[in-house]
Amino acid sequence: MPELPEVQTVVNHLLPIIKNKRIVSFKLLWRNTLYSKNIAFLSKTIKNKKIVNVFRIGKYIIIELDVNYIAFHLRMTGYLYNCTNIKDNKYIRCYFKFSDSSYLAFQDIRKFGGFYYIENLDIIYKKIGLDPFDSRFNSSWLKKNLKIKKRKIKGLLLDQSFISGLGNIYIDEILWASKIHPNTLSNMLNNKDISYLSKNTKSILKKSINHHGTTIINFTFDNMKTGSYKNELMVYGRNNEKCFRCDNIIIKIKVFGRGTYFCKICQTIRN
């Protein structure tokens, strides 16, 4: 489900609500939800930990405790939220109970999501490439790093160790806005392509954050509130509909096994 804007939406929403809350207990309801597999360490040390900050690294939601970190990844269907009742929800995979009797619950239909309970953030930073909102992310960084690779641009943008935070929806949107064919090899992009890519990445993500992200299937962030960026999508999911720019038909293909939408009239392969 979530890409950078959706994760940022969850972080923005959770921070003021759970900051300074104190954890009194923890319950794991699906074993694979704990990625770090250190249940004994977790059970022994989680009690009385206080939440001091909530922030984002790539698509990870980092919950900083006074000692140690909780790093959640929502994958496809994860939903992390504060609530007062965890009964009657068979999709809750784990929860932390706070001293005020509310909970931080993690719900996840497909069970792909989960979290690390770790002493430092090394393993997270190791997986994560440059954030699009990092000041180093610009045309010249892209130019340098796209040239030294020779990969299909869509596949490269999906690679979180290269740029972190992009996913299937926003990549299609960014490539459409930049008039770049998803199968273009990264080293074949010209300066103009790269300049558009850089600008559109930042502007599309920023705009989506302002809309609280995109809800296609079941992304919610605050008691079932949904993101409204779905109304702004230019290509994603518009198979067989007219391109908003040139009126030709948007087609769907597979790139890296992912459904990929584009307009083959305005998005051409460079070679």
Next chain:
DNA sequence: CCATGAACCTGGTCGC
């Protein structure tokens, strides 16, 4: 180094 496919899971939708 790069591409591909499978695996991890469940639910929704579409066609017959």
Next chain:
DNA sequence: TGCGACCAGGTTCATG
């Protein structure tokens, strides 16, 4: 209604 096939916003691992 039921059943099978296919699809889904992500990541990781094994295999050419």
